[in-house]
Amino acid sequence: MKEISPLQKKRLEYKPSLPKILEDISNLEIDEKEKTSSIANESELKNLFPNTFGAPIVNFKKSSKKEKKQLKVGVVFSGGQAPGGHNVIAGLFDALKKLNSKSELYGYLNGPAGVVDCKYLDLTKDLIDGFRNLGGFDLIGSGRTKIETDEQLEKSLSCAKDLDLDGIVIIGGDDSNTNAAILAEYFKKNKVSTKVIGVPKTIDGDLKSFDVEISFGFDTACKVYSELIGNIAKDALSAKKYYHFIRLMGRSASHIALECALKTHPNVVLIAEEILQKKKTLKTVTSKIADVIEKRSEKNKNYGIILVPEGLIEFIPEFKALIAELNKLLATGEQTEMELNKLKSGDSKIEYISHVLSKASNACFEILPKSIQEQLLLDRDPHGNVKVSQIETEKLLIETVKKELKNRGFKGKFNALNHFFGYEGRSGMPSNFDANYCYSLGYTAALLINEGLTGYMSCIGNLNKDPLNWSPKGVPITSLMNLEVRHAKKKPVIKKALVEADSKAFKFLKENREKWAIEDLYTYPGSIQYFGDKEITDSIPISLKLNSLK
Numbered sequence: 001m002k003e004i005s006p007l008q009k010k011r012l013e014y015k016p017s018l019p020k021i022l023e024d025i026s027n028l029e030i031d032e033k034e035k036t037s038s039i040a041n042e043s044e045l046k047n048l049f050p051n052t053f054g055a056p057i058v059n060f061k062k063s064s065k066k067e068k069k070q071l072k073v074g075v076v077f078s079g080g081q082a083p084g085g086h087n088v089i090a091g092l093f094d095a096l097k098k099l100n101s102k103s104e105l106y107g108y109l110n111g112p113a114g115v116v117d118c119k120y121l122d123l124t125k126d127l128i129d130g131f132r133n134l135g136g137f138d139l140i141g142s143g144r145t146k147i148e149t150d151e152q153l154e155k156s157l158s159c160a161k162d163l164d165l166d167g168i169v170i171i172g173g174d175d176s177n178t179n180a181a182i183l184a185e186y187f188k189k190n191k192v193s194t195k196v197i198g199v200p201k202t203i204d205g206d207l208k209s210f211d212v213e214i215s216f217g218f219d220t221a222c223k224v225y226s227e228l229i230g231n232i233a234k235d236a237l238s239a240k241k242y243y244h245f246i247r248l249m250g251r252s253a254s255h256i257a258l259e260c261a262l263k264t265h266p267n268v269v270l271i272a273e274e275i276l277q278k279k280k281t282l283k284t285v286t287s288k289i290a291d292v293i294e295k296r297s298e299k300n301k302n303y304g305i306i307l308v309p310e311g312l313i314e315f316i317p318e319f320k321a322l323i324a325e326l327n328k329l330l331a332t333g334e335q336t337e338m339e340l341n342k343l344k345s346g347d348s349k350i351e352y353i354s355h356v357l358s359k360a361s362n363a364c365f366e367i368l369p370k371s372i373q374e375q376l377l378l379d380r381d382p383h384g385n386v387k388v389s390q391i392e393t394e395k396l397l398i399e400t401v402k403k404e405l406k407n408r409g410f411k412g413k414f415n416a417l418n419h420f421f422g423y424e425g426r427s428g429m430p431s432n433f434d435a436n437y438c439y440s441l442g443y444t445a446a447l448l449i450n451e452g453l454t455g456y457m458s459c460i461g462n463l464n465k466d467p468l469n470w471s472p473k474g475v476p477i478t479s480l481m482n483l484e485v486r487h488a489k490k491k492p493v494i495k496k497a498l499v500e501a502d503s504k505a506f507k508f509l510k511e512n513r514e515k516w517a518i519e520d521l522y523t524y525p526g527s528i529q530y531f532g533d534k535e536i537t538d539s540i541p542i543s544l545k546l547n548s549l550k
C-alpha cells in the first residue's frame with residue numbers, strides 16, 4: 001500500500017460543510033428564477049444554441065418528497081489542475097448515492113479526450129475515499145482536448161449513448177464550460193437525453209460573473225503563492241540585498257496577482273488590466289518600477305518585492321497587437337504556421353517571422369530578448385491562446401529596469417532575482433474553503449441532472465457567508481457567453497472576467513499601494529491551516545470579501 005503523510009490521513013477524514021438546504025436532498029425541487037440572455041451577441045447565440053439558449057437561473061426549494069431516479073453520470077476534469085477537484089467528484093458521488101443508492105458514476109480518463117474516445121473508470125466509494133479533500137486531479141487525470149469537430153461530437157454522443165448516461169459533468173474553466181454548452185446543445189439537437197453540466201474550475205479566478213462568485217481552486221492557489229511571497233519578503237527584509245521579481249500564474253487576468261498583493265502588501269504589483277486601460281507601454285511600466293526603486297534607494301532600501309501577473313505581456317498595447325498578429329499567423333493550418341514548423345532552429349524561426357510581421361509588430365518583436373522571442377513562437381494551446389505560462393516576463397522586466405536605471409545614472413544597488421509561481425499552487429491540498437465549496441458544487445451538479453437540466457453551470461451563491469448559508473443554484477452557461485475571435489474565427493465563448501477598475505478589491509489596492517511601495521508593510525500569511533481557529537482555517541479570498549461588501 002502507498003504510504004501517505006499524517007496530514008493527508010487527517011484530511012481524508014475531513015467532513016466538508018454543506019449548505020443547510022443540501023442537508024436533505026430527498027425533498028428538493030427547482031425554483032425557476034428570471035430567464036437569461038447572453039452578455040452580448042444575443043441573436044447570433046440564439047441561432048447557435050436554439051435548444052438551450054435563454055433558460056432561467058434556478059435555485060432549490062423544499063417540496064413534498066419525490067421518487068428519486070437511479071442515475072448514471074460521467075465526470076471529467078478539463079484543463080489545468082485546481083485544488084478541490086476531487087471534492088467535486090466526492091460531492092457528486094455522495095449526492096447521487098443519496099438520491100438513489102443504485103446510481104453510478106464513471107470518471108472519463110485524462111480529460112475531454114476520454115469523453116471522445118470513451119475511456120472511463122467506474123468510480124467506486126473505495127476509490128473516491130482515497131482522494132477526499134486532497135489536491136490534484138490524479139484520480140482520473142485531466143487534459144486540454146477541445147471537443148469541437150463533428151467527429152469528436154459524434155463520438156462523444158455515441159459513448160454517452162452506449163453508457164446510457166443521464167448526465168456528464170465537465171469540471172473546467174471558461175473554454176471547457178463553453179465546451180459543456182456546445183455538447184449540451186448537440187445532445188439536445190440529436191434527441192439524446194444525456195444532460196451536460198459544467199463546474200467552474202480554474203485557479204486563474206477569471207471564470208466569474210454576478211452569479212458565479214468565484215472559480216474553485218483560486219483560494220488555495222493564492223494562499224500557497226502568498227505564503228511563498230511572504231517568506232521571500234521576510235528574506236528580502238533580512239538580507240536587504242535583492243529585488244525579487246515574482247511572476248504569478250493566472251493567464252490573462254490579474255486576479256491572482258491582486259489577491260496575493262492584498263495578502264502580502266508588496267512594493268509593486270502590476271495589474272495588467274490597468275496597464276491596458278491606461279495604454280501604458282513597456283517603457284512606462286519600466287519607468288514606474290524604476291521610480292519606486294530610486295525612491296526606496298534614497299531611504300537605503302535596495303531590496304523589494306515586485307509582483308508580475310503572468311498575462312502582463314498580452315496587455316501592454318504594443319505586445320497585445322504583436323500577439324494578436326502572431327496568433328493569426330500561427331493558427332493551425334495557416335501558411336505561416338506551416339512554413340515556421342518546417343524550420344528547425346530558433347534563430348531561423350525568428351528570422352522568418354520578422355519578415356512576415358507588420359512593421360509596427362516587428363519593431364516590438366525586435367527589441368525583445370531572444371528567449372522571449374522564442375517563447376512567443378511556441379505552439380498555441382488547443383484553444384488558440386499563446387502559452388503565457390512559458391513567457392518569462394519577469395526576466396524581461398529585470399532587463400528593462402536595469403537599462404532604465406543605468407540611463408538615469410542610478411547610484412544605488414540593483415540586484416534582482418526572478419521567480420515564477422505557477423504549478424506549485426495548482427495541486428495543493430485544498431483549503432477548507434475550496435474543500436467545502438467543491439463538495440457543494442458536486443452535490444449541486446447531481447441535483448441539476450436529477451432535475452433534467454442541461455447546459456447549466458453548477459454554482460454556489462453567498463460565498464462570503466458561513467457555508468451553512470450558501471445558496472446552490474444552476475446558471476445557464478449561454479448566459480455567460482459572447483462571440484470572440486479564436487484561431488482567426490468568430491466563436492461562441494464564455495467571456496473571461498478580468499480585474500475591474502471599479503471593483504472594491506482593486507480600489508483597496510489603489511488606496512494603499514503608494515504606502516506599500518516605500519514603507520516595508522509586508523504581511524506574512526504563512527501556510528494554509530486546516531486545524532484551529534476558524535478565522536484562520538476557513539478564511540475566504542480577500543478580494544471575494546471586499547467585492548461582496550455593499
Ligand code: FBP
Binds near residue numbers: 078080081204387388
Ligand atoms: P485552466 O484555465 O485550464 O484552469 O488553466 C489555467 C492555468 O493554470 C493558467 O494559469 C496557466 O497559464 C495555464 O493553466 C498553464 O497551462 P499548462 O498546464 O497547459 O501548462
